[in-house]
Amino acid sequence: MENIRLLLVDDEDNFRETLAKRLQKRGVTPQQAADGLACLSLLADHSIDVVVLDVKMPGLSGIEVLQHIKDKYPRTEVILLTGHASTPDGVEGIKSGAFDYLAKPIELEHLLSKIKQAYEKIQRAAQAQKEAEYRAKMEQQMIATERLASLGTLATGVAHEINNPLAIITESAGWLKLLLQKKELENMPRKADFAKALDKIDGAVERARRITHQLLGVVKQPDSAGAQINLGELAEEAVQLVHREAANKGIEIQQEIERSRSNVWSDPYQLRQVLLNLLTNAIHATDAGGRITLELEDRGEQIVLRVQDTGKGISKENLERVFDPFFSTKPPGEGTGLGLFVTRGIVQKLGGEIEVKSQIGRGTRFDIKLPKHREIKAELDERATASWIEKIKSRLREKSKGEEAP
Ligand SMILES: Nc1ncnc2c1ncn2[C@@H]1O[C@H](COP(=O)(O)OP(=O)(O)OP(=O)(O)O)[C@@H](O)[C@H]1O
Ligand SMILES: [Mg+2]
Structure with missing residues (x-):
């Protein structure tokens, strides 16, 4: 309750100040405003959780202020203070989004418990929003992961397919290089150009191979x-x-x-x-x-x-x-x-x-x-193997004992 940001709005100074003091004694220090306009200008500069708002005020009425608050700061909760026996005001206030209303004269305990309830409602809403944001973030992450996973599958598939033609290209280029060195092609026209082109093919194949090599690294099962x-x-x-x-x-x-x-x-x-x-x-x-x-x-x-x-x-x-x-x-x-x-x-x-x-x-x-848990798994495997070996050994011992026996 100490963290709650409370605003008290009432045009009767005495009433407002006394109430503020009593609230302060109970650990809640409210801000104060003497009319609707002062309330709205304070809200524009400060974050407020709960507004305790008098309905009957000169200038902007409490209901008008309430409507404005709900419109601009939907997360702020409003508790209306109505005059004695003016239930219709309270009912209209609820319709306009007030958290609740209390009739004057106010009983402090009653007001405190209402403020507390309103604050809890805000905290629940904040928690729900956090959860919704977290869910949305997780969903986005999942979409991104799936997108990458399917891209990965595609890419590795392509890499596999490309390795075969790459091998053929390298082999054929090598064969052509050998041919160029043969005596019968000694005086072949533009021989140097051919050799250069074959080197280029080698370079490009090397690059393609680097790509497939990298990609295929992902598919290997750990x-x-x-x-x-x-x-x-x-x-x-x-x-x-x-x-x-x-x-x-x-x-x-x-x-x-x-x-x-x-x-x-x-x-x-x-x-x-x-x-x-x-x-x-x-x-x-x-x-x-x-x-x-x-x-x-x-x-x-x-x-x-x-x-x-x-x-x-x-x-x-x-x-x-x-x-x-x-x-x-x-x-x-x-x-x-x-x-x-x-x-x-x-x-x-x-x-x-x-x-x-x-x-x-x-x-x-x-x-x-x-x-590191794989380490634990390995240890368990090792232990399992060790006990298995022990079992076989003891079985062999029994068997050899059996053989000695007769
Ligand atoms: N340590 C780093 N500092 C700055 N930029 C980085 C660093 N590591 C990665 N990057 C950026 O991320 C990009 C992608 O990196 P990635 O290793 O996937 O590919 P690459 O390094 O560009 O290509 P290759 O790994 O085939 O040489 C890089 O081009 C670079 O812009
Ligand atoms: Mg890199």
């Missing part, structure tokens, strides 16, 4: 390659792989990893791809003198992998799109725009989440939260 991995070792290995590229650009890569506590049950191949994607992105976005930090945080149930850079950052509008397939800000021909799409696909498949925070000009941070 369960098919589950293993107990030390994320610290994996991270070190990934850093080794990109170390030279970073050093060439004058970027330092820092590792803050506690090796002993970084075991997860996951897919090493896919996690390596995740790390490589994030590290290369960070290298591309960072200038000489910049720093990339790879951090590992053990949160008990979860392990958090964090790749942070001091690079150019991502704009707010792009931040929503970086996980979209084929979204890239790199010059045409340089980025596939699949790195983060694939990365997110993998992380989600491994039961984790990926989050990005970025500030233009200051840097970007990717957090990957991975569950």
Whole structure:
């Protein structure tokens, strides 16, 4: 009740001030207004939960003020104070949206309990709205996830289909290159042009292959390659792989990893791809003198992998799109725009989440939260296997005893 923002509107100063004092003694400090206009101008500047409003006032009547309040501030609740034996005013007030009405003279307890009820109604409405907003947000997220999932299915399907013709193109181009070296074509006209065109084909095939390679990374089932991995070792290995590229650009890569506590049950191949994607992105976005930090945080149930850079950052509008397939800000021909799409696909498949925070000009941070529960599952599997082995052993022992017996 102390938090309630109350406004008392009555033209009888004595009555209003006395009531305000009595309310204050009970822990509610109301604001005051002496007429309808003062009430409305106060409402324009302050958020008010409950208005206790006299009906009979000079100028704007209480009912008119009530109608205005309900029109402009529908969430504010109004309790009307009517004169003795003027029930019709109260009834009209209810029709116009008042929470309730009380006849003067007022009984303080009665008024307090009405104010409390009105406040509870407001809180219930606020809670319901919060829930509705949350539901709407979840629905939107689901739609976005489904959209990406179906795009992913389509993309991986296409990638599979394209791998075969790619193989044929590469093979045929290679064969043509061999032909060009044959003696019978030694003096072939425009031979150099042919060779150049064949190199171009090679380059384009290589690019297409990078795309299909990235895309197919998403389809691999994590369960098919589950293993107990030390994320610290994996991270070190990934850093080794990109170390030279970073050093060439004058970027330092820092590792803050506690090796002993970084075991997860996951897919090493896919996690390596995740790390490589994030590290290369960070290298591309960072200038000489910049720093990339790879951090590992053990949160008990979860392990958090964090790749942070001091690079150019991502704009707010792009931040929503970086996980979209084929979204890239790199010059045409340089980025596939699949790195983060694939990365997110993998992380989600491994039961984790990926989050990005970025500030233009200051840097970007990717957090990957991975569950460790697979570790527990693995342990259980191991224990199950161990007890199974024990059973077989004891059965064998019994059997051999049996054989010795006769
Ligand atoms: N660390 C980062 N800092 C700034 N921008 C980033 C960072 N990581 C990703 N981005 C932005 O997100 C876009 C998409 O990244 P994604 O890895 O999916 O594709 P790409 O890096 O453009 O292409 P590829 O991965 O094939 O090289 C990038 O083009 C870049 O604009
Ligand atoms: Mg990338």
